[in-house]
Amino acid sequence: MDTEIRQEGMDDISEKGIAVYCDERIAFIDDMHKLKEISPIDNPVKTELLLVTVCLEGRASIYLDGESFSIGRHDLLLCRPNIIIEKSMVSMDLDFRCMCLAPEYLRHLTLISRDSWNILKFLDKSPVIHLTEGEIRQFCQYYDLIRAKLMSPPFRHQKEVVDALLVAFLYDFFNVLDRFIQLAPPSYSSGEKLFQRFLALLTSLSPKPRMVSAYAEQLCVTAKYLTSICKKYSGYTTSELIDQYVNKDIQYLLKKSDMSIKEISAQLDFPNISFFGKYVRKHFGLSPKNYREQLQKADK
Numbered sequence: 001m002d003t004e005i006r007q008e009g010m011d012d013i014s015e016k017g018i019a020v021y022c023d024e025r026i027a028f029i030d031d032m033h034k035l036k037e038i039s040p041i042d043n044p045v046k047t048e049l050l051l052v053t054v055c056l057e058g059r060a061s062i063y064l065d066g067e068s069f070s071i072g073r074h075d076l077l078l079c080r081p082n083i084i085i086e087k088s089m090v091s092m093d094l095d096f097r098c099m100c101l102a103p104e105y106l107r108h109l110t111l112i113s114r115d116s117w118n119i120l121k122f123l124d125k126s127p128v129i130h131l132t133e134g135e136i137r138q139f140c141q142y143y144d145l146i147r148a149k150l151m152s153p154p155f156r157h158q159k160e161v162v163d164a165l166l167v168a169f170l171y172d173f174f175n176v177l178d179r180f181i182q183l184a185p186p187s188y189s190s191g192e193k194l195f196q197r198f199l200a201l202l203t204s205l206s207p208k209p210r211m212v213s214a215y216a217e218q219l220c221v222t223a224k225y226l227t228s229i230c231k232k233y234s235g236y237t238t239s240e241l242i243d244q245y246v247n248k249d250i251q252y253l254l255k256k257s258d259m260s261i262k263e264i265s266a267q268l269d270f271p272n273i274s275f276f277g278k279y280v281r282k283h284f285g286l287s288p289k290n291y292r293e294q295l296q297k298a299d300k
Contacts, residue, residue, distance in 0.1 A: 005084060009048035010102055019100070021150050026166075027100040028147045044086035044256070046206070050101040051079040052173075054131065054139050058094035063087045064127055066252045074131050076139070076176075078123050082203050084252060097143045101166075103200065109167055120199065122181045135176055142169040194219065195233040198226065198241075207269040208246050212238045247283055254288065255295040261288045 010027060013019050019027040027049075044063075054076050061070045063086045064079060071077050079085060081103045131139070146165045149158065197219055202208065209215065215238065216223040227238045234241065246268070253264045265276035265288075280288045 005044045005046050007046050007048065010100070013049075013100060021147055022100075023150070025102050025105040026146075026150070026162075028143065029098040029100065030096060044084050046082055046084050047079060048081055048103070050081055050103060050106060051077070051098060052101070053077045053079075053096055053098040054136060056095040056097065056136070056140075058091040058096075060088065060090040060094055060096075062089075065248060066256050069128050071128050074133070074136050076129050076131050078127050078129075080120065080123060080127075080203070082206065086256075097140060099143060099146075103204070107200065109163065109170070118181055119177065120203075122177070126180070129176075129180060131176065138172060139169075142172070191229050192233060194221065194226070195229050198230065198238070202241065202245055206249075207267065208242065208249065209269070210242055210246060212242070215242075243283065250280065250283075251295065254292040261292075264288070 010022065010024055013027050013029075014022045018031070019029045020031075021028045053071075055071045055073060057073055059070065059072045061068060062077070063069075063084075065084050069077070142165065146162060146169070149162050149165065152158075198215060201215055201218060212223040212227060216226045219226060221229075223238070230236060230238045230241055236244075249268060250264070253259060253267065257264070259267065261276070262273050265273045268276070270276040270279065277288055280286070280291055284291045286294065
């Protein structure tokens with residue numbers, strides 16, 4: 001098994017020529033063979049982008065952060081940034097539409113603040129949701145219209161028109177999610193904005209610092225204040241949120257990589273293998289070696 005995890009973003013999509021349209025903000029992909037270049041069978045990829053894909057016909061299976069998911073007709077697959085994609089398999093009749101969005105562009109549109117924690121947790125567990133006929137038709141209408149505006153000859157207010165269409169698309173996407181989770185209206189408070197900035201920072205860093213102070217310093221707040229904000233908007237302390245994401249990285253590397261325990265410890269920026277062993281025992285109740293064996297046995 002080749003365990004190298006490639007980091008890929010919008011530049012990689014542009015260089016490979018796998019999109020019908022691509023700029024630094026957004027890309028559109030609707031070819032089965034080109035999609036397999038993003039999530040190849042042999043090498044896992046950590047994408048820097050938000051991928052929103054609808055399946056119009058056929059079937060596909062994919063591993064996200066080591067978990068297997070299947071998609072079929074009228075399913076929507078949403079891959080958040082910095083998720084590890086691998087081992088994709090698709091049927092010959094697969095027909096899909098994929099919109100790739102840069103996280104910086106989404107933050108610019110200021111829509112990620114709408115109860116992002118609940119959305120993030122829901123999509124981590126359920127990245128595939130089934131859409132109605134009307135919702136599929138609506139997605140394709142947005143897809144075709146936004147792509148057409150971007151590919152047309154330059155015109156006055158082109159960027160503003162595309163931004164407005166994408167904002168409308170995202171609001172309609174939130175309306176779809178209302179069928180699956182209870183979303184609160186946006187408050188746009190300074191505390192909520194800080195929490196969203198923390199989530200963006202936490203999910204983007206690799207390896208992830210385990211000290212609250214490392215995040216507080218980058219966000220220009222005190223560790224105590226950051227913890228109070230995290231507790232208010234998620235119900236978890238900053239340390240608990242950090243541990244959740246560090247634990248996911250540990251689980252993935254122990255389960256899916258051929259790296260030694262010492263190599264995993266170093267990759268995740270633990271000071272030494274002894275410290276790593278204590279951390280794993282504290283959070284999983286087993287030594288790294290025994291926990292790896294348990295994960296790999298369960299995966300067979």
